[in-house]
Amino acid sequence: xxxxxxxxxxxxxxxxxxxxxxxxxxxxxxxxxxxxxxxxxxxxxxxxxxxxxxxxxxxxxxxxxxxxxxxxxxxxxxxxxxxxxxxxxxxxxxxxxxxxxxxxxxxxxxxxxxxxxxxxxxxxxx
Amino acid sequence: xxxxxxxxxxxxxxxxxxxxxxxxxxxxxxxxxxxxxxxxxxxxxxxxxxxxxxxxxxxxxxxxxxxxxxxxxxxxxxxxxxxxxxxxxxxxxxxxxxxxxxxxxxxxxxxxxxxxxxxxxxxxxxxxxxxxxxxxxxxxxxxxxxxxxxxxxxxxxxxxxxxxxxxxxxxxxxxxxxxxxxxxxxxxxxxxxxxxxxxxxxxxxxxxxxxxxxxxxxxxxxxxxxxxxxxxxxxxxxxxxxxxxxxxxxxxxxxxxxxxxxxxxxxxxxxxxxxxxxxxxxxxxxxxxxxxxxxxxxxxxxxxxxxxxxxxxxxxxxxxxxxxxxxxxxxxxxxxxxxxxxxxxxxxxxxxxxxxxxxxxxxxxxxxxxxxxxxxxxxxxxxxxxxxxxxxxxxxxxxxxxxxxxxxxxxxxxxxxxxxxxxxxxxxxxxxxxxxxxxxxxxxxxxxxxxxxxxxxxxxxxxxxxxxx
Numbered sequence: 366x367x368x369x370x371x372x373x374x375x376x377x378x379x380x381x382x383x384x385x386x387x388x389x390x391x392x393x394x395x396x397x398x399x400x401x402x403x404x405x406x407x408x409x410x411x412x413x414x415x416x417x418x419x420x421x422x423x424x425x426x427x428x429x430x431x432x433x434x435x436x437x438x439x440x441x442x443x444x445x446x447x448x449x450x451x452x453x454x455x456x457x458x459x460x461x462x463x464x465x466x467x468x469x470x471x472x473x474x475x476x477x478x479x480x481x482x483x484x485x486x487x488x489x490x491x
Numbered sequence: 492x493x494x495x496x497x498x499x500x501x502x503x504x505x506x507x508x509x510x511x512x513x514x515x516x517x518x519x520x521x522x523x524x525x526x527x528x529x530x531x532x533x534x535x536x537x538x539x540x541x542x543x544x545x546x547x548x549x550x551x552x553x554x555x556x557x558x559x560x561x562x563x564x565x566x567x568x569x570x571x572x573x574x575x576x577x578x579x580x581x582x583x584x585x586x587x588x589x590x591x592x593x594x595x596x597x598x599x600x601x602x603x604x605x606x607x608x609x610x611x612x613x614x615x616x617x618x619x620x621x622x623x624x625x626x627x628x629x630x631x632x633x634x635x636x637x638x639x640x641x642x643x644x645x646x647x648x649x650x651x652x653x654x655x656x657x658x659x660x661x662x663x664x665x666x667x668x669x670x671x672x673x674x675x676x677x678x679x680x681x682x683x684x685x686x687x688x689x690x691x692x693x694x695x696x697x698x699x700x701x702x703x704x705x706x707x708x709x710x711x712x713x714x715x716x717x718x719x720x721x722x723x724x725x726x727x728x729x730x731x732x733x734x735x736x737x738x739x740x741x742x743x744x745x746x747x748x749x750x751x752x753x754x755x756x757x758x759x760x761x762x763x764x765x766x767x768x769x770x771x772x773x774x775x776x777x778x779x780x781x782x783x784x785x786x787x788x789x790x791x792x793x794x795x796x797x798x799x800x801x802x803x804x805x806x807x808x809x810x811x812x813x814x815x816x817x818x819x820x821x822x823x824x825x826x827x828x829x830x831x832x833x834x835x836x837x838x839x840x841x842x843x844x845x846x847x848x849x850x851x852x853x854x855x856x857x858x859x860x861x862x863x864x865x866x867x868x869x870x871x872x873x874x875x876x877x878x879x880x881x882x883x884x885x886x887x888x889x890x891x892x893x894x895x896x897x898x899x900x901x902x903x904x905x906x907x908x909x910x911x912x913x914x915x916x917x918x919x920x921x922x923x924x925x926x927x928x929x930x931x932x933x934x935x936x937x938x939x940x941x942x943x944x945x946x947x948x949x950x951x952x953x954x955x956x957x958x959x960x
Contacts, residue, residue, distance in 0.1 A: 417596070421615075421618070455533075456538065457536050457822075459822070462576045462577065463535060463536065464533070466615075468573055468591030469548055469549035
């Protein structure tokens with residue numbers, strides 16, 4: 366007897382749903398896009414790193430990188446834990462190169478940059 | 492219905508009809524290990540190369556770079572320049588010091604009459620197009636991603652496609668090199684010509700290239716057309732189309748019998764774009780088709796082929812620097828060889844045959860590009876019009892069995908490997924492939940007799956007995 370005769374249709378449905386789910390997620394609002402395009406860390410040192418390493422992708426929204434201030438996009442990433450996010454920066458993830466292009470950053474700088482980018486725009490605007 | 496959903500439906504239908512779970516691939520292959528926290532390791536983009544450097548530095552200017560090189564505390568320490576980490580080969584890893592030029596960026600000066608621009612080597616390719624446009628210049632050509640640092644991509648002869656267009660290293664008119672001792676050398680065909688010919692593709696082992704002067708052209712607009720075709724049709728027409736279009740390349744989707752061609756032509760048409768298939772989504776869909784259909788190559792070919800035949804032609808008209816590249820978010824490891832033009836068809840057909848007979852798990856497309864000859868000593872295109880054949884494996888999967896099966900084919904047809912991509916060649920192999928290999932070695936030895944810029948991989952290529960203490 367072939368294995369597929371035992372497989373419930375639910376498996377197929379799950380696979381199909383899984384495939385479709387890849388297209389989910391909300392696009393950032395115009396306000397968030399404007400926030401991403403115009404914001405920078407308050408600290409001049411951190412701002413310099415942000416502008417030369419992060420801004421190209423996290424402020425323009427043309428890659429898979431979550432936009433700065435797009436809380437909804439950052440929330441599932443933050444749920445992984447800060448150290449996991451730092452590991453992802455160090456190793457690179459998706460289209461992001463290793464160290465997020467900041468080759469001389471230390472782990473604490475990465476944490477500060479992640480906190481800045483993950484802070485929802487709404488919170489800053491209120 | 493969106494095209495992707497159509498593929499998903501086809502795959503699901505096939506599963507419902509024929510699914511044999513035992514034949515589907517069972518889960519993902521092991522991921523790369525977790526990085527430690529302190530000190531931080533370095534990895535390349537794909538994770539195929541890693542190291543734990545003693546230090547990572549990003550000098551803000553020439554003086555800081557010179558200070559680093561002249562600092563006696565670092566006298567015995569290996570120094571390797573690092574860009575964006577997009578090389579798959581072992582050019583970067585060191586337990587010494589990684590030097591990034593990420594703070595030395597931008598267009599430094601330009602010559603309007605000559606249409607040349609001097610650009611800092613830390614500048615990312617993606618940061619070049621707009622400022623060049625502002626001074627009425629544009630690069631002659633670009634590769635298909637723009638995340639690389641200029642210094643790194645030139646050091647490895649990174650290229651785009653175009654039978655009448657060279658790799659980017661071919662357009663270097665001058666460069667500034669900081670030597671192991673901190674001396675700045677201005678190099679061109681007139682000044683230090685031997686160093687210039689070596690350093691245009693220098694693998695970061697002659698010194699640190701701090702800026703380059705590129706021969707550019709006036710800004711231009713490109714019409715990019717992407718079209719899905721049967722592989723046999725693509726192969727029959729490829730050489731003629733490569734000569735006919737400014738830029739021409741194609742990809743073959745393994746186990747589908749189908750591929751897509753991409754061509755760029757100069758145009759004055761207004762900027763426009765039809766719906767573009769996201770290549771990252773496409774790669775993920777191919778992965779899923781592999782996961783569920785690898786057990787039946789015939790069904791996989793039927794479904795993939797049917798899906799691909801439903802795809803429309805895509806057209807995008809845009810400024811050149813906005814019409815070459817795309818985001819690459821699905822990571823992979825890559826091997827690419829550059830073959831004499833007369834040999835590529837036979838090699839490519841053999842590769843397709845071997846992969847489809849022996850490696851059903853493969854799903855990444857194969858890429859074929861055309862590149863004009865240049866005269867940089869270690870350019871894989873040295874004095875040879877070439878066709879580049881690239882094969883890929885998903886970054887979490889073992890690339891070695893397939894690459895080991897295909898590399899002999901590429902070598903047998905006269906291929907030279909891309910310096911930044913995976914290969915198993917040794918010093919003697921390269922010596923046989925490069926007529927100016929010995930000249931390069933002598934320039935390298937004269938500039939850095941202590942082997943300060945050699946990591947273990949580069950030392951294995953360039954060191955002779957007793958050269959390095």
